[in-house]
Amino acid sequence: MSGFEEHRAVLLGLGYRLLGSMWDAEDVVQEAYLRWVRADRSEIREPRAFLVTVVTRLALDQLRSARVKREAYPGPWLPEPVHAGEFGPMETAELRDTLSYATLHLMERLSPPERAVFVLREAFEVPYEEIAGIVGATPAACRQTHHRAARRLSGGRDRFHPSAAEHGELLTRFLDAARDGDLTTLTELLSEDVVAYNDGGGKVRAALRPVTGRDNVVAFVTGLLARYPLDEVRIAESNGQPAVWTRLGGQEQLVTLDVRDGRIHAVFAVLNPDKLTRVRPA
Structure with a gap:
């Protein structure tokens, strides 16, 4: 587990924001751990970047199949509520906002790639160059995707959040x-x-x-x-x-x-x- 546990809370927070389900987030983080164990550590220069990439790609796969299941869900599908403490300190307004229940619900409007780009950039401030490598697009395309996703969510978000x-x-x-x-x-x-x-x-x-x-x-x-x-x-x-x-x-x-x-x-x-x-x- 060396090197993995220090990133677990961040990875759970990433998976949860992408999937809206803690059960599914734990599944992708566990799979990321197995891949970490099997990986040649000498080839991994930045463990956090490696793990964020793995979790995001696994979550994208889950999201694509989850959309079909959620369309057949009996009644409205809502995210699984959680305690914020599961994910460690919420040090920025963006981390807090992207965890809020209303924002998670709004993110169901986004396509899986839009949601991945939005969460990586908005919550975790990942550079567009790195996001491009994770989702398989150009930095310019990721920038456009982020702006498009933010516009799609803007009508349902308040810049001035109540305390x-x-x-x-x-x-x-x-x-x-x-x-x-x-x-x-x-x-x-x-x-x-x-x-x-x-x-x-x-x-x-x-x-x-x-x-x-x-x-x-x-x-x-x-x-x-x-x-x-x-x-x-x-x-x-x-x-x-x-x-x-x-x-x-x-x-x-x-x-x-x-x-x-x-x-x-x-x-x-x-x-x-x-x-x-x-x-x-x-």
């Missing part, structure tokens, strides 16, 4: 208003084009289509809470931001928000039990 305290305050207000049936406050908190996504994975009861528009989301949220008992509520952390762990009608779920310009633009509810193992409270 954890501001995010947590909005989350608490949303939860209180929903529990109290306070339609006025809910309406004030939600953007006009808000969307609620529910991922049950076909394993538990969940909405099979996104709920779109402020009025529909208000009706959906208040209807759920009127129909099912809210047995447990805890403020938690997911992907470096505040989240809510709840048990609604006996079903565990983690709820996170996309907050931009002081309003909630998306509500993400992960109910699929396979995706909750890493964030379930002790």
Whole structure:
């Protein structure tokens, strides 16, 4: 394992940002380790660059097959929530932003090569010359791909990210208003084009289509809470931001928000039990 373990957290963070699944990220990192063990170390001048290349290429292969599976997924497919501490220190705003749940969800819009170039450049500041060697393109093409990917995501990202305290305050207000049936406050908190996504994975009861528009989301949220008992509520952390762990009608779920310009633009509810193992409270 000599030389590998010091890079494991970075490699996991790379794999997770590319795949949106910690299970899959661990698989590609394990395969990268096996290739590291078998490699002629005397020919590897920069271990980190070698390992980043291997993980990215393995993740690209997984992404191409995952897109087909996700299209056949029962209901909306959402990323697997994780604790940010799994990936070591988040030393830059770019590392934090590309780990945020809303950004991960947005990156599903990108093609596998776009996502790889975007993550390598945006999160890890890999030079275009190195990215070119990893993805098999020219540096100029990688630069264009990065700009194209950033433009595709720009409509759903806020340059001025709310602090954890501001995010947590909005989350608490949303939860209180929903529990109290306070339609006025809910309406004030939600953007006009808000969307609620529910991922049950076909394993538990969940909405099979996104709920779109402020009025529909208000009706959906208040209807759920009127129909099912809210047995447990805890403020938690997911992907470096505040989240809510709840048990609604006996079903565990983690709820996170996309907050931009002081309003909630998306509500993400992960109910699929396979995706909750890493964030379930002790």
